[in-house]
Amino acid sequence: MKEIISFLNKYGYLISELVLRDIKKKYRRSILGVFWSLLNPLITMIVTAMIFSNLFRFDITNFPLYLLCGQIIVTFYNESTGFAMSSIIENGVLLKKVYIPKFVFPLSRVMSSCVNLLFTLPALFLIVIVTTHSLPPATFSFILPLFLFFLFCLGIGMLLSTVAVYFRDIFHLYGIFLSLLGYTTPVFYPESIVPEKYMFLFKMNPLYYYLSAFRQAVYEGHLPDYGLIAVCVGLSAAALVVGTYFFRKYQNNFILYI
Amino acid sequence: MEPVIKVEHVSMHFNLMEERVDSLKEYVLKFIKGNLMYNDFIALDDISFEVEKKDMLGLVGLNGAGKSTLLKILAGVLKPSVGKVEVKGTMVPLIEVGAGFDPDLTARENIFLNGVILGYRKKFISEHFDEIVDFAEIRDFIDVPVKNFSSGMYARLGFSIATVVQPDILIVDEVLGVGDFRFQEKCEKRISEMIARGVTIILVSHDITMIERLCNKVIWLDHGKMRAYGDMKTVCEEYKKI
Known part of the structure; x- marks a missing residue:
């Protein structure tokens, strides 16, 4: 604990500057700026909702909210891990010049994606209020699965940023993997349409658990199941351990390959 | 006097591949052909020295002698393959400003x-x-x-x-070659001010007159080995003979 405090004391400014830089760069010279973080998921949600409530009809009550929950989780995963993956390579010049603890880079990338996600929350609550005319206090328990999901993405991001240094093909492979992952996550379809024999796909997909817990809070308006949270805790811990292990093992050689 | 920088038996090896292998296809092809060979390149070979407070240490040597590698190890950017480096105090690296x-x-x-x-x-x-x-x-x-x-x-x-x-220690790698002469003078003046306030400097330069002007100790690196280390005048005179 003492180490964490002294670390934050020393590198907290650096992390906040790096996060700030990512956000500044993302919205530099755009007129609406940060509002895009709010508008983007809303517009995507509206378009997707229009398509799916006319073309394919699923038996889902309050489809817009169902959809938005799924989108937020999947988008955050795609953005944060993809962004973290390139963090070491893109900051190569810096790493060659001064000593900085290297995991600051994937961390700050996942954090800036998280800040983006926080900007979309007003849109989410707006949809909750408009569609259900209520905002039960249990909705705010979404913080817990979201926090666990953040740790999960951090672990995966550290792993990917390590792999990317040695194996650049990962950038192309990961895009394919992400679209596969996206389809095996129940974002726009109900779980019930998947036949029993394919349910293992959900069970293998970590995103499924976080999304379920997130939906229980926001969409169903009650506290997430303990069992589900326990699974999320396990997944986050596993991702962090694996990510940190590989990152630490290889970080001293990064500079020779970037 | 207590040393502020202590370098003990530092060696740096690089695994240079014959060619950079960046993609899976190349990797598989090379692997099949059996020429995925690693070339062990020794950039620094068993370097040991100590720097005391207020020393002005110059590093000289021809291109590829390992000067920049040594600086990067001192700055903590590279980790040596063998040996250890101890640094006391704050350090500012002027490497590729x-x-x-x-x-x-x-x-x-x-x-x-x-x-x-x-x-x-x-x-x-x-x-x-x-x-x-x-x-x-x-x-x-x-x-x-x-x-x-x-x-x-x-x-x-x-x-x-x-x-x-x-800072307590300033690492300077050929940065003074940038900017017009007026700015170079300004830089040298600022470094002199730091010296007056008691900074320890490690300087890499091909400009031997600059080393002679600023340093009191010199290390001469040759192909990763320490060829000479000691008083500025003796080492510089030897170095100029080649």
């Missing part, structure tokens, strides 16, 4: 970003902001993205940010 700038951000934003990267406090940067800007002479361009800067402005800003503190 301005390399850490983000081209899309303005000079103002980059001063803060680069400052925190070098480990300064935000408050400290705010307090010394004007000093940095004035020394770099970029007052009129403070809100311009640095990608529009000339290389001289780039280097001036980098040097100005890096030297605004009084």
Whole structure:
């Protein structure tokens, strides 16, 4: 604990500057700026909702909210891990010049994606209020699965940023993997349409658990199941351990390959 | 006197592949052909020395002798394959100044970003902001993205940010070759001021007159080995003979 405090004391400014830089760069010279973080998921949600409530009809009550929950989780995963993956390579010049603890880079990338996600929350609550005319206090328990999901993405991001240094093909492979992952996550379809024999796909997909817990809070308006949270805790811990292990093992050689 | 830098039996090996293998296809092809060979390249071979407080250590040697590798190890950027390095006190590396700038951000934003990267406090940067800007002479361009800067402005800003503190140890790698002669004089003056205040300097330069002017001790590196180490005059005279 003492180490964490002294670390934050020393590198907290650096992390906040790096996060700030990512956000500044993302919205530099755009007129609406940060509002895009709010508008983007809303517009995507509206378009997707229009398509799916006319073309394919699923038996889902309050489809817009169902959809938005799924989108937020999947988008955050795609953005944060993809962004973290390139963090070491893109900051190569810096790493060659001064000593900085290297995991600051994937961390700050996942954090800036998280800040983006926080900007979309007003849109989410707006949809909750408009569609259900209520905002039960249990909705705010979404913080817990979201926090666990953040740790999960951090672990995966550290792993990917390590792999990317040695194996650049990962950038192309990961895009394919992400679209596969996206389809095996129940974002726009109900779980019930998947036949029993394919349910293992959900069970293998970590995103499924976080999304379920997130939906229980926001969409169903009650506290997430303990069992589900326990699974999320396990997944986050596993991702962090694996990510940190590989990152630490290889970080001293990064500079020779970037 | 107690040493501020202690280098013990440091060696640096690089696994240089014959060619860089960047993709799976190449990797598989090379693997099948059996020529995925690693070339062990020894950049530094068993280097040991100590630097005492207020020493001005010069590093000389021909290209590829391992000077920059040694500096990077001292700065903590590279980790030596064998041996250990102990450094006491704060250190400012003047290696490729301005390399850490983000081209899309303005000079103002980059001063803060680069400052925190070098480990300064935000408050400290705010307090010394004007000093940095004035020394770099970029007052009129403070809100311009640095990608529009000339290389001289780039280097001036980098040097100005890096030297605004009084570190215990200053590492200088050929940076003084940038900018016009007037700015070079300014840089040397600032370094002299730091020397007067008791900084320890490690300097790499091909300009032997500069080493003679500033240093009291010299290390001569030759193909990763330490060929000579000691008093400036003796080592420099030997070095000039080749």
